[in-house]
Amino acid sequence: xxxxxxxxxxxxxxxxxxxxxxxLETMGAYNNELIAAGVMLDGAGLQSSANGARITLxxxxxxxxDGPFTETKELIAGYWIWQVKSLQDAIDWARKAPSDGDxxxxxxxxxxxxxEDFAEVASPEMIAQEQEWREDQIRKAPxxxx
Numbered sequence: 407x408x409x410x411x412x413x414x415x416x417x418x419x420x421x422x423x424x425x426x427x428x429x430l431e432t433m434g435a436y437n438n439e440l441i442a443a444g445v446m447l448d449g450a451g452l453q454s455s456a457n458g459a460r461i462t463l464x465x466x467x468x469x470x471x472d473g474p475f476t477e478t479k480e481l482i483a484g485y486w487i488w489q490v491k492s493l494q495d496a497i498d499w500a501r502k503a504p505s506d507g508d509x510x511x512x513x514x515x516x517x518x519x520x521x522e523d524f525a526e527v528a529s530p531e532m533i534a535q536e537q538e539w540r541e542d543q544i545r546k547a548p549x550x551x552x
Contacts, residue, residue, distance in 0.1 A: 407517060408447070409488050409496045414512035415481035420454045420474065425506065432504040440488070445499060449486035493517065 425433070440446035456474035463469075475481060490496045496515045505511035521528075521536040528536075 407490055407492060407496075408520070409490060409493070410516050410518065411486040411488060411496065411500060412482050412514040412516065413451075413484035413486075414514060415455070415478050415483040416510060416512075417478060419483040420456070420478050420481065422454050422456070429504065429506045436502065436504050439502075440486070440499065445488045445490060447487040447489055449484070451484040452482060455481050 437446060437449065440449075454474065458473040458475075460471045460473075460475070461468050462471070488496055488499065490499065493515065500513050500515060503511070503513060521533045521540070524533060524536075
């Protein structure tokens with residue numbers, strides 16, 4: 407099961423505050439643990455919404471709204487993509503996530519749809535095509551150096 411673990415934004419992250427060097431080291435150790443366990447597929451921090459934009463597609467037109475965005479609770483500051491056995495497995499890993507202790511650190515876990523989840527509405531050919539696309543992306547992905 408693949409899940410996205412969403413790191414929710416905070417007032418500090420939206421202000422562009424960078425983590426301390428100690429927090430970066432602690433997070434690096436945690437990421438290494440995830441990688442060694444075969445859990446972490448990808449992950450990154452995101453710049454504040456002031457450096458982003460939202461695109462709303464409505465009635466065939468795109469409306470662009472530049473950041474920053476005011477509702478911090480609706481924003482994300484980073485993410486991980488994990489391969490886990492179950493939602494409970496993801497929760498167990500998330501409980502180990504480091505936090506600096508000075509601010510609130512909120513995570514949200516959301517399972518990905520997998521091609522087979524669409525068996526009731528997609529043809530077997532469409533499901534096979536989606537699976538092939540994903541396998542092709544895995545083959546093309548850069549390999550991490552040790």
